[in-house]
Amino acid sequence: MVRRKLVVGNWKMNGSLAANSALLADLSAGLMSEKIDCDIAVCVPAPYLAQCQAALSGSALAWGAQDVSIHASGAYTGEIAATMLCDFGCRYVIVGHSERRAYHAETSQLVAQKTVAALQVGLTPIVCVGETLAEREAGRTDVVVGQQLDAVLALLDASDVAKIVVAYEPVWAIGTGKTATPQMAQDVHAALRLRLAAKDAGAAPMISILYGGSMKPDNAAELMAMVDIDGGLIGGAALKAADFLAIAAAA
Secondary structure, three states, X not given: OOOOOEEEEEOOOOOOHHHHHHHHHHHHHHHHHOOOOOEEXXXXXXXXXXXXXXXXXXXXXXXXXXXXOOOOOOOOOOOOOHHHHHHOOOOEEXXXXXXXXXXXXXXXXXXXXXXXXXXXXXXXXXXXXXXXXXXXXXXXXHHHHXXXXXXXXXXXXXXXXXXXXXXXXXXXXXXXXXXOOHHHHHHHXXXXXXXXXXHOOOOHHHOOEEXXXXXXXXXXXXXXXXOOOOEEEEOHHHHOHHHHHHXXXXX
């Protein structure tokens, strides 16, 4: 089965109304003028979701959020409910990014609950998994990412497995300039697909598994040529229209 490639930009905590306006305009123009045959989206800080909705409605560029609450509503100051993301036209939401796990002590169980909350309202959760340099050097990559994914799968009905996207982001390759070799990344993606197959053999071949470790225009094609690498979760390069469009074109 040939899975359609997906390229998602994660703006992290970057942006301003003016800078976003210019970036979104450049991306929209590029999508209209260049031959890009993949699904493409940007996940932006919550204050800018309304700006994306206004600028991108009706375009080929989808948008989403970077986090979501496990709660539907209530006394949870600062949290953002999944239904609120839907109000602003979001298609995707990132859950379990390594920065949330590291800086906000998010557990795999919490990430699983966020995945469920997103699915319940029709959002597509991009479930992030990944290992640190110490874990890789200890030979624990498959164990670590497997446990992270298994925690999510344990809360999902078989019918929901096909509705998620998985993103493998080796923590040691984020923002460091280091990148897993295509074969290193492929090996982890293949192991993740086996985990998905153990939950639902029918769904596993259809699920997009993105690579999120410093994908750039000069390595995107080689990475995405791997059989189990179905696109990218792009950080820094997503803030430059030319780079992000070049990665999408490579898909």
